Amino acid sequence: MELDEMKSLWQNLSVKVEKQEKIQKHILMEMTKKNYQNRLNSIYLPEIVGSVICFGYAGYFLFQIEKLELPINQVLAIFNTALMIILPMISLWTLARLNGLNITEESPLLLVEKFKKQKTFFWKFQQFNLILSGLFAVSILPPLAELLGKKDLVMEPFFWLIYVPIGLISIYIFGKMTVRKYKKSLQQAQQLIEGME
Amino acid sequence: MNREDEFIHLIQQNQGLIYKITTIYTRDREEQKDLYQEIVYQTWKSFDQFQKASKPSTWLYRVGMNTAITNLNRSKKRVTAVPLDGMELDFADEMESGMEERLRSLYAEIRKLGLLDRGIVFLFLEGKSHDEIAEIVGISSSNVGTRLSRIKDKLRKGLQTN
Numbered sequence: 001m002e003l004d005e006m007k008s009l010w011q012n013l014s015v016k017v018e019k020q021e022k023i024q025k026h027i028l029m030e031m032t033k034k035n036y037q038n039r040l041n042s043i044y045l046p047e048i049v050g051s052v053i054c055f056g057y058a059g060y061f062l063f064q065i066e067k068l069e070l071p072i073n074q075v076l077a078i079f080n081t082a083l084m085i086i087l088p089m090i091s092l093w094t095l096a097r098l099n100g101l102n103i104t105e106e107s108p109l110l111l112v113e114k115f116k117k118q119k120t121f122f123w124k125f126q127q128f129n130l131i132l133s134g135l136f137a138v139s140i141l142p143p144l145a146e147l148l149g150k151k152d153l154v155m156e157p158f159f160w161l162i163y164v165p166i167g168l169i170s171i172y173i174f175g176k177m178t179v180r181k182y183k184k185s186l187q188q189a190q191q192l193i194e195g196m197e
Numbered sequence: 198m199n200r201e202d203e204f205i206h207l208i209q210q211n212q213g214l215i216y217k218i219t220t221i222y223t224r225d226r227e228e229q230k231d232l233y234q235e236i237v238y239q240t241w242k243s244f245d246q247f248q249k250a251s252k253p254s255t256w257l258y259r260v261g262m263n264t265a266i267t268n269l270n271r272s273k274k275r276v277t278a279v280p281l282d283g284m285e286l287d288f289a290d291e292m293e294s295g296m297e298e299r300l301r302s303l304y305a306e307i308r309k310l311g312l313l314d315r316g317i318v319f320l321f322l323e324g325k326s327h328d329e330i331a332e333i334v335g336i337s338s339s340n341v342g343t344r345l346s347r348i349k350d351k352l353r354k355g356l357q358t359n
Contacts, residue, residue, distance in 0.1 A: 003349055006356075009303060012296060013217070022209040031237060035237075103239055103243065103259070103267070104246045104247070104259065104263075108334055110335055111263050111267065112266060
């Protein structure tokens with residue numbers, strides 16, 4: 001097949017598709033609105049619910065800090081409250097950035113480069129997040145124990161031998177799953193860039 | 198005309214263009230339908246920018262291509278597309294069998310190209326000039342010329358072996 005033939009074949013196709021019945025207004029709007037709703041439900045909703053829970057706990061801690069007698073627990077409570085406020089905010093911000101890729105202004109080449117940069121940013125954020133989560137899981141226990149009237153819990157050996165290791169192992173397993181997912185996502189972004197060559 | 202009517206008018210006027218983009222960037226009918234819906238959704242999402250765009254046709258080509266490229270490899274985590282029985286996406290089936298076969302060979306060869314090259318050849322077949330292609334894909338006009346001659350060679354060879 002020669003180029004002229006390719007072009008004429010393409011033009012034939014164009015003529016055929018132009019003749020096709022126009023997509024119905026109600027189908028089009030239903031499709032668009034449902035897509036919008038699906039996206040909101042599957043991407044933003046879990047993130048928003050998670051953030052609300054974190055903010056709720058942060059509020060609870062804030063009002064309970066004065067009830068803590070041990071200074072170390074007060075410091076830990078402040079640290080954890082800050083984490084429960086800052087981390088969801090960063091998470092929501094990164095999500096907005098990912099969904100805010102400007103597909104109308106950028107050329108495909110620039111867009112894919114930005115796409116990869118953002119994925120790299122998420123990758124680093126998740127690694128950082130993982131370390132903070134480990135820290136959070138251990139540091140939240142002493143003030144929480146005091147608030148629940150079990151101030152001496154942290155003095156008991158089984159707390160450090162059972163609770164803390166179980167918490168850390170759970171975070172490690174969950175974190176590894178997350179990191180694997182982001183690594184794969186980063187590799188796909190790399191493949192996308194290679195596909196542009 | 199209100200915003201919704203303008204949007205519907207834009208999609209109806211360009212549904213063929215969207216269909217053609219989805220054909221060269223997907224492997225099967227399901228993927229094609231998902232991509233079609235994604236392009237329509239992205240167009241709706243950024244429709245305010247369209248109303249300010251100096252070249253509406255360039256804008257839509259760019260949205261279509263960018264959506265297609267950034268949605269590749271997302272099949273597993275893609276937001277579930279809306280099942281719509283009323284949406285038909287098979288214009289090629291209505292063609293004469295000879296033409297349909299040649300068209301399928303052409304698609305198959307185009308799909309073997311890199312992502313950017315697929316877009317370039319698509320725009321070339323749409324009758325866009327080198328300058329217009331350069332503006333849409335974001336490379337220089339001379340680079341478009343060089344890439345196009347390489348792409349044409351690849352396509353010619355591929356189609357001759359078929």
